[in-house]
Amino acid sequence: MKIALIQQANSADIQHNKERLKQQIRKAAELGADLIVLPELHNTLYFCQTEDVHHFDLSETIPGPTTDEFGSLAKETGCVLVLSLFERILPGIYHNTAVVIEHDGNIAGTYRKMHIPDDPGFYEKFYFTPGDKGFDPIDTSVGRLGVMVCWDQWYPEAARLMALKGAEILIYPTAIGYDPRDTHEEQQRQKDAWMTIQRGHAVANGIYTASCNRTGLELDPSGKSDGILFWGSSFIAGPQGELIQQLKEDSEEILIAEIDRGRMEDVRRIWPFFRDRRIDEFEDLCKRSIK
C-alpha cells in the first residue's frame, strides 16, 4: 500500500487552494498512491490566528460541497482520500473534522478532533467544539486508518486507543509552525518535540505514523504577532519509530511511501509491549490529575 502526503502553502483564494490540491492528488495517483492525505483545514488559510465570527462562514456540512468535489476526484483517481474540514453541525456547533473518502467516492467515515488547542495564534477553542465521537479508526479498502488531527498528536492516550482498536496506521493532518519571534533554538526544540512524540507513538504501538503539515508563512490579520511560519516537514515513521521519509520545511511537495503491514507484525513479535500493559493499574489515566 502506497501513501501520499500533500504538503501545501495556502492563500486566501479558496478556489485556488482547492485546484492546486486536486492537481497534486492527480499527480500522487499517477505516482501510484493508494491513500492520499491533505493537511489540516486544507481549503483555507489557518483562520484560527484570530477569533472572528465571520470565519464561521467557512464551515460546511459533511456531506457537503467539499466532500462532493473530492468524492468525485477519489472516484476518478481510484484513491482513498483523507480530507480535513471545518464542519458545521448547527448554528453554534462546529467541529474540526477529518473525512475519509473511499475510492468509490463515498464517505468511509469521519473523525472529529478530540483535543482542541488554545494558545496565542491558535484560538481553536473559539471555533471548534471538542469531538464527540471518540477515538475510532475508520475502515477502508486500504486498511483500518487511525485518523486524528493535529493537537491530538501530543496525546499518547489517543494513539494507544486507535492502536488497541486495530488501526494499522496513525494519520495526522496538521497545521503547526514556528512563531517567527521565537529564537532559532526554541524553534528547533519545538519541531524536534513534534517529530519525537509522534515517532514515540509509532514505537509504543508498533505502528506506522504519518503526519501531513502545511507550509509557508501566514500573516496574523490582527497584526499582533508575526503570524505563523508553518514548518512543513511532513513525514512518515515506521513501527520502530524510524523516519522513513520527510519533506522539507518550506516547499510544496508530495511524500510517497510504501506501507508494509508485515513489518508491523514482525515488530510487535520482537517487542511485545501490548502483552504486558498493566491495565489493572491504568484507571487513574481517566483523572485530570492525581493527588
Added chain:
Amino acid sequence: MKIALIQQANSADIQHNKERLKQQIRKAAELGADLIVLPELHNTLYFCQTEDVHHFDLSETIPGPTTDEFGSLAKETGCVLVLSLFERILPGIYHNTAVVIEHDGNIAGTYRKMHIPDDPGFYEKFYFTPGDKGFDPIDTSVGRLGVMVCWDQWYPEAARLMALKGAEILIYPTAIGYDPRDTHEEQQRQKDAWMTIQRGHAVANGIYTASCNRTGLELDPSGKSDGILFWGSSFIAGPQGELIQQLKEDSEEILIAEIDRGRMEDVRRIWPFFRDRRIDEFEDLCKRSIK
C-alpha cells in the same frame, strides 16, 4: 539540582562491581551531584539471559545488606541514591525493585518494576513477579521522583501516571543492549526507538527524563546466543524532549546534568497538554485490546 547517572560494565565479581560503583558515587558527589542513579540490577551481571534457579541466591531483602551499605554512603556523601535490586519477599516471590535512599541514609521509598519483559535473552518473567505497588512517585529532599525500571520505559501510560501524580523527573535504571547477531541497521533502529520513546514521554508530560544503562558485553551462559552488548548511551532529556546530555555506548562514565524545575513550569505553560486530555474517553485504556 544536579543529577548524576553512573554507567558501568559489570563482571561476575559482585564485590568488585559494588566497590567500583561506590568509587563513582564518591566521584559524582565531589562533582556536585545531589541525586545519583545506578543502572538496573547494578550489583551483578544481568543474570536473566538464562532461566537458572541458582540465580535466586542473588536476591536480598529490602532493607538488607545493599541498602545498608549504600545507605552509609548516601549519608557520607550527602547524596540521594537510586539503587536497583533483586528483591526477595518470600520463597517464590521476588521483584525487580528500585530503592531510593535519602541523603540521611534512610530508605525514602521503593518501586517494584510493573512491566516485566520476556523475550530471548531477557527471561525476566521467570525471576520477577510484576510489581504490586502501582506507579507512585517517591518524595525526597531533591524532589518528587518518578522512578521506574527498564521495560516500563516503553509504556506512555506509566510515564503519564507518574507525571499526573506530580513527579518532577522520570528516572529509569536500565539494562538494555544489542543482540550482536542483529544487523547494524536493526541495532540502530532499536537504540533510536529506545531514545525516542523516552524523549517522547518527556514531551508528552513536560518533564525531565533520565535513563541510566549498563555498558559492555555480557556473554550468554547457555551459549545459545552471542550475549548482550549493553549499549550504554545513558542520557537525560529536558521537558521538550531535548537531549541535554548523553554518554557513549561503550565507556564507563558519569553523566552530570542540572535539573531546572522552572523550565518544567515554563514548558507546561506554553504547551498546556494536561489541560485538554479527553479523560471522558480514556476508559478503554484499561482494556487489553478493544474490539
